[in-house]
Amino acid sequence: MRAPAKINLFLGVGSRGADGYHPLDTVYQAVSLYDDVTVTESAMWSVSVEPIGDIDCADVPLDSSNIVVRAGGLLTAHHQITRRAAIAINKGIPVAGGMAGGSADAAATLVALDRLWDLQTADADLLAIAAELGSDVPFALIGGTAHGTGNGEVVEPVTDEGSWWWVVIPNDIGLSTAAVYAEFDRLDSDGTFLVGRTRAVIAALGTRDVNQLGAALSNDLQPAALSLRPDLEQTFADARDAGAHELVVSGSGPTVLTLISDQESALGVRQDLMDQGYRGVLVATGPVAGAHVVEYA
16 A cells, blocks of 8 residues: 655644644645555554655664554454555655654555555544544545544545646654654644635645745744754745745644645755755655555556
C-alpha cells in the first residue's frame, strides 16, 4: 500500500479542552510524497524501515510503540481475530516533519492488513479505527483535499480545482508534535477559537489561482514552532531569496512549505536552496489519492 504525506493549507487551533485535546479547524491536502507499506503474514508483529532517498529514519521506532503495530492491534481486535504480520515501511515522507508520515503508515497498514486477510472491513469502520489512532489518520485514508474538524479526525472532502506545486524544505532536526502543542498552550493568551476561518482557503481552491491560495495559507501552530526553533526564520529568509513568496510551517513543523506557480519554477527554487546548502529539498504536487494499492513489476 502507498499513502501520501499531508500538508495543512490552513490549521486553526483552539485551546486545550478538558479532554486534553485541542479543537481544530483545518484544510488538509495530500501531496506526492509517499510511504510504501508491505505486510506479510507472521507469527508476531514486527516493523522494519528503509529510507527512500535522503530520508533519515533513525528516529522511527521498530517496536510495538510504532503506530503501525497499534493499527494492526485495533484492526484485529475489531474483527476478534488473533493474527499478526511483519510490516515493512519504505519511507519517503520526512520523519517528525509535520507531514503525518506516521499517520500515513498507519492508514496504509490498516488497508494492507484488510486486503491481506480479506477482512472486508466497512469504510465507516476503517475510518473509526483510524480516528482512534490519531487525528491525521482518517485523512490519510481519504486523501485529496478535505476539511477537518473536531480534533481533525472528522474529515469531509472539499472541491479542489487546482493542481498545486509545493517546495518542501525538511530540517535535519525534527520537532515533537507534543512539544509544539505545549508551547502553543504557553503562548495562547486568550483562547479564542473562531470556526469558519477556513472559508478563504476553500474558496481559493475553487479558483485555481495560486496567488489567492497562497494569501490564504495559515497555521496557528507556526508561532509555537518558531518559538521553539527560531532558526527556521533563516529558512524562511533563504527561501524568499530563492524566489519563494508564500511560506508556511507544515503542521507542527519543522518542515517549511512554499507554494509555487508551476513545476518548472518549483524545481528552480529547489535547486537554488540546494545550492545554498539545504539538503533533501523536495518538490511535490497535490492533491493526490489517499492510501492505495501499489503493484511492482
